[in-house]
Amino acid sequence: MTETIVLEKGRLRVPDCPIIPFIEGDGIGKDIWQNAQAVFDAAVEKAFSGQKKVAWLEVLAGKKSFDQTGNWLPDETLDIIQKHLVAIKGPLETPVGGGIRSLNVALRQELDLYACVRPVRYFKGIDSPLKHPEKTDIIIFRENTEDIYAGIEWQAGSADVKKIIQFLQADMGVKKIRFPESSSIGIKPISVEGSERLIRAAIEYALENNLNKVTLVHKGNIQKFTEGGFRQWGYELAQREYAKELETGQLEISDIIADNFLQQILLKPEKFDVVALTNLNGDYASDALAAQVGGIGISPGANINYLTGHAIFEATHGTAPDIAGQDKANPCSVLLSGCMLFDYIGWHQVASMITKAIENNFANGWFTADLAGEKGLQAVSTSQFTQNMIDFIQKS
Ligand code: NAI
Numbered sequence: 001m002t003e004t005i006v007l008e009k010g011r012l013r014v015p016d017c018p019i020i021p022f023i024e025g026d027g028i029g030k031d032i033w034q035n036a037q038a039v040f041d042a043a044v045e046k047a048f049s050g051q052k053k054v055a056w057l058e059v060l061a062g063k064k065s066f067d068q069t070g071n072w073l074p075d076e077t078l079d080i081i082q083k084h085l086v087a088i089k090g091p092l093e094t095p096v097g098g099g100i101r102s103l104n105v106a107l108r109q110e111l112d113l114y115a116c117v118r119p120v121r122y123f124k125g126i127d128s129p130l131k132h133p134e135k136t137d138i139i140i141f142r143e144n145t146e147d148i149y150a151g152i153e154w155q156a157g158s159a160d161v162k163k164i165i166q167f168l169q170a171d172m173g174v175k176k177i178r179f180p181e182s183s184s185i186g187i188k189p190i191s192v193e194g195s196e197r198l199i200r201a202a203i204e205y206a207l208e209n210n211l212n213k214v215t216l217v218h219k220g221n222i223q224k225f226t227e228g229g230f231r232q233w234g235y236e237l238a239q240r241e242y243a244k245e246l247e248t249g250q251l252e253i254s255d256i257i258a259d260n261f262l263q264q265i266l267l268k269p270e271k272f273d274v275v276a277l278t279n280l281n282g283d284y285a286s287d288a289l290a291a292q293v294g295g296i297g298i299s300p301g302a303n304i305n306y307l308t309g310h311a312i313f314e315a316t317h318g319t320a321p322d323i324a325g326q327d328k329a330n331p332c333s334v335l336l337s338g339c340m341l342f343d344y345i346g347w348h349q350v351a352s353m354i355t356k357a358i359e360n361n362f363a364n365g366w367f368t369a370d371l372a373g374e375k376g377l378q379a380v381s382t383s384q385f386t387q388n389m390i391d392f393i394q395k396s
Pocket residue numbers: 028090091092093094104297314315316317318319320321322323328329330331333370
């Protein structure tokens with residue numbers, strides 16, 4: 001019988017046939033989702049000898065949804081994800097034109113998915129700009145709800161910005177706005193709660209996965225109360241809630257200034273296990289880290305609220321309209337986000353099987369066109385890539 005995943009006493013209760021909603025995605029979404037789903041099903045079947053099975057439930061969003069319902073993000077989609085907690089999505093076309101929010105942002109905000117989680121690791125066979133890309137194995141926890149992404153800004157020259165500058169100068173004694181007549185102003189909120197819940201999630205992840213180093217990345221040398229607050233609240237939280245783990249060495253907490261972090265991930269990436277960052281720093285670091293293992297096109301991601309259990313796993317690339325419908329797209333981003341999903345629901349053996357099958361493809365020189373071209377190899381199609389994985393899983 002198919003059932004809903006629920007959160008009980010802070011832990012997910014996952015039935016044998018959980019209902020998991022999926023958003024196919026636009027453009028290459030169809031190409032990659034259908035093939036990825038076949039891999040997921042084969043791995044679940046193999047791992048549990050048919051005793052468990054995912055009941056995939058399609059929900060609509062994006063262009064496909066607009067074409068069918070006239071709505072880019074129907075309430076029903078949000079309601080179903082709200083109810084079933086865990087979902088997976090392909091890339092969504094961002095509607096062009098005023099008044100429509102980015103669908104990805106809307107999903108994150110509606111479900112308050114405060115942690116953006118990005119594992120960054122190297123797959124042998126992928127081209128990387130580093131000499132030793134295998135030394136990079138880092139889990140990024142990026143705060144997803146605060147910082148400049150709150151979108152609180154006033155345009156230079158507007159009546160509103162004049163009010164703000166007047167208030168800052170007259171009431172707050174601010175004297176350092178270099179060009180007050182022509183400045184735009186933006187506000188960066190960083191809270192205790194927002195920082196703590198993200199850093200707690202990073203620490204919990206580290207402890208659960210026997211990774212002992214958690215590094216707080218910040219720009220607190222310049223922004224003492226926002227970025228510096230993130231750092232300070234992180235240390236205080238660790239001392240208050242994880243004193244025992246700190247004492248036994250099970251957890252080591254440290255911090256690093258963001259610019260030095262971007263240097264160190266190139267020079268000594270092995271120094272980091274789990275990193276917690278504010279939203280903007282996390283944005284930069286996610287792409288920089290993915291690029292240094294050559295994985296920008298295959299990186300998975302998840303947006304999670306560990307308190308409610310809600311989690312959406314996603315391919316991080318776009319809809320690639322230039323290759324849509326041609327059976328050429330690289331399915332690894334959605335496949336690896338599926339691995340994150342299976343790990344999240346505790347089906348670790350499924351995640352491990354899928355990861356090994358990807359490694360096996362690369363070891364055999366089976367790459368999709370985006371990666372094969374660089375090596376002068378004959379590319380395999382999306383469906384061939386995933387069929388090779390299924391064959392490997394069934395034989396293993
Ligand atoms: P894009 O990621 O779709 O494409 C950039 C380049 O990378 C293209 O040459 C494309 O062919 C290639 N590419 C992307 N994914 C690939 C894959 N899996 N396999 C092989 N090649 C791949 O970025 P672009 O062109 O900026 O955006 C296209 C649309 O996607 C826009 O509507 C954008 O808003 C949306 N988008 C959605 C995202 C999401 O839903 N998470 C993220 C980024 C963009």
